[in-house]
Amino acid sequence: MKRRAVICTLAGAVAGLAGSAPASAAPSMITHKIPSSGELLPVIGLGTWQTFNVGHKAEERLVLEQVLREFVTLGGSVLDSSPMYGAAEQVAGDLAFKMGIRSKLFIATKVWTYGREAGIRQMEESMDKLRARPIDLMQVHNLQDVHTHLATLRDWKRQGLVRHIGVTHYMAGAHEEVARLIKSEQVDFIQINYSAGEREAEQRLLPLARERGVAVIASRPFVGGDVFRRLRSRPLPPWAADIDCRSWAQLLLKFVVSHPAVTCAIPATGKLEHLRDNMQAGYGRMPDEAQRALIARLVAA
Numbered sequence: 001m002k003r004r005a006v007i008c009t010l011a012g013a014v015a016g017l018a019g020s021a022p023a024s025a026a027p028s029m030i031t032h033k034i035p036s037s038g039e040l041l042p043v044i045g046l047g048t049w050q051t052f053n054v055g056h057k058a059e060e061r062l063v064l065e066q067v068l069r070e071f072v073t074l075g076g077s078v079l080d081s082s083p084m085y086g087a088a089e090q091v092a093g094d095l096a097f098k099m100g101i102r103s104k105l106f107i108a109t110k111v112w113t114y115g116r117e118a119g120i121r122q123m124e125e126s127m128d129k130l131r132a133r134p135i136d137l138m139q140v141h142n143l144q145d146v147h148t149h150l151a152t153l154r155d156w157k158r159q160g161l162v163r164h165i166g167v168t169h170y171m172a173g174a175h176e177e178v179a180r181l182i183k184s185e186q187v188d189f190i191q192i193n194y195s196a197g198e199r200e201a202e203q204r205l206l207p208l209a210r211e212r213g214v215a216v217i218a219s220r221p222f223v224g225g226d227v228f229r230r231l232r233s234r235p236l237p238p239w240a241a242d243i244d245c246r247s248w249a250q251l252l253l254k255f256v257v258s259h260p261a262v263t264c265a266i267p268a269t270g271k272l273e274h275l276r277d278n279m280q281a282g283y284g285r286m287p288d289e290a291q292r293a294l295i296a297r298l299v300a301a
């Protein structure tokens with residue numbers, strides 16, 4: 001924890017020198033290592049649930065194109081989708097292709113069906129929609145038919161069709177099953193709900209993932225967005241400036257990515273202003289244990 005805090009702080013100090021908005025010559029976003037591959041991932045990614053499910057309307061796609069361009073410009077890389085998210089894979093894939101940014105993205109999606117053949121068909125479709133072959137990370141969505149799909153994915157990883165494999169769930173009630181799985185199966189990643197408003201993973205799953213060398217993507221860092229309804233009317237605590245936070249969103253994201261087991265967070269947004277806000281959480285100083293506890297207390301209040 002201490003070593004990572006120092007690294008984050010050093011990176012933060014450099015980011016601080018350049019001001020809040022990283023220009024082209026500015027330092028990169030803070031990164032964390034994927035334990036199994038050693039690859040570095042920027043700590044703030046982008047979710048696509050609901051926000052990228054927009055179909056073909058030009059004006060709706062234009063906004064998302066701006067969001068995705070800015071995401072990459074501000075140092076982002078991890079883009080998370082699923083065949084469960086309607087048109088999101090297609091929209092993200094079309095936009096990334098149009099902008100020629102595939103090489104800058106770490107594309108994660110999921111398999112969400114029953115049966116080996118259906119899983120293979122769905123994953124092939126996802127790779128086509130996302131124009132990502134190999135795909136950077138394929139995850140079994142909500143542990144659905146998990147052992148069947150993991151068998152396929154282990155084989156696909158050997159063949160080089162996927163670079164990393166993982167499992168996801170979004171409810172604390174499933175953490176025990178995820179924990180059992182990472183003890184018995186070899187996965188590179190888990191994606192679980194973790195935020196200042198949903199801290200159950202701290203008890204067992206996050207320490208276990210760290211011990212087993214499994215990367216962690218934190219979904220629902222804003223508890224699905226609900227948390228803003230309560231926080232919006234409250235002023236930021238004065239010490240937020242000590243960790244380079246100018247908004248509640250930045251405090252919430254820094255809470256998540258400063259946990260030593262967390263590799264990155266994937267807040268979802270379809271708004272440019274929110275995207276810019278969120279990306280700043282990947283720069284500057286990170287909260288220490290005492291500040292993390294304060295953030296959690298403010299959210300719980």
Ligand SMILES: NC(=O)c1ccc[n+]([C@@H]2O[C@H](COP(=O)([O-])OP(=O)(O)OC[C@H]3O[C@@H](n4cnc5c(N)ncnc54)[C@H](OP(=O)(O)O)[C@@H]3O)[C@@H](O)[C@H]2O)c1
Pocket residue numbers: 046047048049050051080081141142168169170191218219220221222223224225226228249266267268269270271273274275277278
């Ligand atoms: N089972 C699974 O595998 C699973 C389950 C859940 C989620 N996920 C993944 O995790 C991602 C994130 O989770 P989530 O989408 O449920 O919830 P979330 O990221 O916790 O919250 C998203 C909500 O926060 C709002 N928001 C974003 N940035 C904001 C800002 N700076 N200020 C104010 N509001 C802001 C968004 O609205 P605006 O669009 O208005 O900004 C949106 O309504 C998903 O998109 C998905 O990729 C996976």
